[in-house]
Amino acid sequence: MQLLIVDDHPMTCAGLRSLLQVCYPQARIDTRHQLDAEASAGRWDYLFLDMHLPGLRFEDALERLAPRLSRVILISAAPEPEAVDLARRRGVCGLLLKNADIDHLLDGFRRIQAGEKVFVDAEEMIGLRAPPQETLTERQRHIYEALLGGFSNKQIARTLGISEYTVKEHVTAILTVFGVRNRLELVLRQQKPPVV
Numbered sequence: 001m002q003l004l005i006v007d008d009h010p011m012t013c014a015g016l017r018s019l020l021q022v023c024y025p026q027a028r029i030d031t032r033h034q035l036d037a038e039a040s041a042g043r044w045d046y047l048f049l050d051m052h053l054p055g056l057r058f059e060d061a062l063e064r065l066a067p068r069l070s071r072v073i074l075i076s077a078a079p080e081p082e083a084v085d086l087a088r089r090r091g092v093c094g095l096l097l098k099n100a101d102i103d104h105l106l107d108g109f110r111r112i113q114a115g116e117k118v119f120v121d122a123e124e125m126i127g128l129r130a131p132p133q134e135t136l137t138e139r140q141r142h143i144y145e146a147l148l149g150g151f152s153n154k155q156i157a158r159t160l161g162i163s164e165y166t167v168k169e170h171v172t173a174i175l176t177v178f179g180v181r182n183r184l185e186l187v188l189r190q191q192k193p194p195v196v
Contacts, residue, residue: 001024001026001027001028001045001046002027002028002029002030002043002044002045003020003024003027003028003029003030003044003045003046003047003048004029004030004031004032004039004042004044004046004047004048005017005029005030005031005032005047005048005075006031006032006033006034006035006039006047006048006049006050006053007031007033007048007049007050007053007075008033008034008050008052008053008054009050010033011148011150011187012050012075012098012187012188013031013032013033014031015184015187015188016048016075016188017029017031018184019102019105019106019184019188020109023106030042030044034053034055034056035049035053035056035061035064035065040064040065044071045071046071046072046073046093046109046112046113047065047068047071047072047073048073048075048096049061049065049072049073049074049075050075050076051074051075051076051079051080051083051087052076052078058083058086058087059086062086062087062090062092066090069087069090069091069092069093070091070092070093071093072087072092072093073092073093073094073095073096073109073112074087074092074094074095074096075095075096075097075098076095076097076098077097077098077099077189077190079095079097084119088117088119093112093117093118094108094111094112094116094117094118094119095118095119095120096108096109096118097120098188098189099188099189099190100189101179101180101185101189102181102184102185102188105188135177136174136177139160139170140170140173140174140177142160143156143160143167143170143171143174144174146159146160147171147174147183147186147187148186148187148190153167153168153171171183174186178190
C-alpha cells in the first residue's frame, strides 16, 4: 500500500507518518508540504490531504484531484462544515480530525479501507476540539510550546533552567490536561489551520 500525506505542518506529517508506519509496516508512506503536480498525479492508494494548505484554495485542491477523489482522505483540526459537504458531494472518501484521539483516527482509516465513507457531523467536530490552553500554568505553557516545537525533555530542561525530572512532571500534567497518552497524540491534536 502506498500512502501520501500532504500537510504544510512538518510535525503533522511526521506524526501521522510515524503512526501509520507502526500500524502498516509494509506501507510506503511519503509526505509533502504542498499539493504540487507530482503529488496530484503520483502513485498512491490513499492521499491524506490537509484542508488548509497555504496558497491553495480548498476548491482548487479538489479540482486538481478530481479523477482520484474517491481515494482522498481529508485531515483537519477545524474543518468548515460547508467545505466538508462540498468534498463529500465531490466523492472524497472521508474526513479524519487531527485533534481526534489515535484510536478514532486509525478506526476511521480502517473503515475507509473497507469501503465506508467516514465523515463526522458538525457537533462531533466541535466536541473533538482540544481543550483550552488557559488551564495550563505559565511554566506548563512554555513546556507545551516546546513540546509542539519537537524539543526533547533534556533540551527543554536546559532552555528553561530546570531539571529533567521537573520537565517530565510538567509533561505528564500537560498530557493529562489534553487527554492524550503521549507527545505524538498531543501534536496531532493541537495542529490548527492557518488563520486566513
